Amino acid sequence: MEKAHLRKELKKLFKSMDFVSKKFLADEKAAGKDFQIYFNIYQQLGLAWEFLGLQCGHWDGYKKIKAGKEACKTCGKIKGVAESYCLLPKTGEKIIGRKSQPDSDKTFENKKEAAILHDTINFHGALLKVDVHNSYKSSMVGHEINIAAERIVELKESGITCSVDQHLIHVTVDRKKGKIKYGGFPWEIQSKHLKKFPVIFDYDDDYNFLGLSIFKGAKGKS
Numbered sequence: 001m002e003k004a005h006l007r008k009e010l011k012k013l014f015k016s017m018d019f020v021s022k023k024f025l026a027d028e029k030a031a032g033k034d035f036q037i038y039f040n041i042y043q044q045l046g047l048a049w050e051f052l053g054l055q056c057g058h059w060d061g062y063k064k065i066k067a068g069k070e071a072c073k074t075c076g077k078i079k080g081v082a083e084s085y086c087l088l089p090k091t092g093e094k095i096i097g098r099k100s101q102p103d104s105d106k107t108f109e110n111k112k113e114a115a116i117l118h119d120t121i122n123f124h125g126a127l128l129k130v131d132v133h134n135s136y137k138s139s140m141v142g143h144e145i146n147i148a149a150e151r152i153v154e155l156k157e158s159g160i161t162c163s164v165d166q167h168l169i170h171v172t173v174d175r176k177k178g179k180i181k182y183g184g185f186p187w188e189i190q191s192k193h194l195k196k197f198p199v200i201f202d203y204d205d206d207y208n209f210l211g212l213s214i215f216k217g218a219k220g221k222s
């Protein structure tokens, strides 16, 4: 929305909010059905304010209000208060948040204190999770261990999970419950077993690893 248009819309909205508040909500003795309806209207206008405010770039800066706080001169939002909604364009790239990394060398007392970000989005049926935290102490089966600072990104699609952190890219496919999981480098596995894995490695002339493809649902040669 254009700056001037947004300013106008906000002004009109504030006028309506003041009107409802002064005319129908100011009387402390007022009660009953009508009061509840006007109260709801005020709340809904508040919601409209929240959404209009998301489009505000706070271009004209902030003014001081009570309790040492600052409010945007245009939309009236308080500086530094987290917003509860996101505004995303229907077309084009959608951006939510910024890339965050662990930001401390300290080992925190617990997971909660070490947390920087833990967010999930279900995007057209694909589940994306971002977990960023500093190092923290964790007690597992009796002893205390230090969990390393990490940024972990996990994508889930059609029963397949791909997670990426600083050290590892891990893909989980078709995990059957109750089966013991083994792991090994290709050269540690006998070629007759290796043939069962539907995996193709990408590499260059010097045999530098470039990536891999996994055939879904396919079985290798047996």
Ligand SMILES: [Zn+2]
Pocket (backbone or CB within 6 Å): 053, 056, 057, 058, 059, 072, 073, 074, 075, 076, 077
């Ligand atoms: Zn603003």
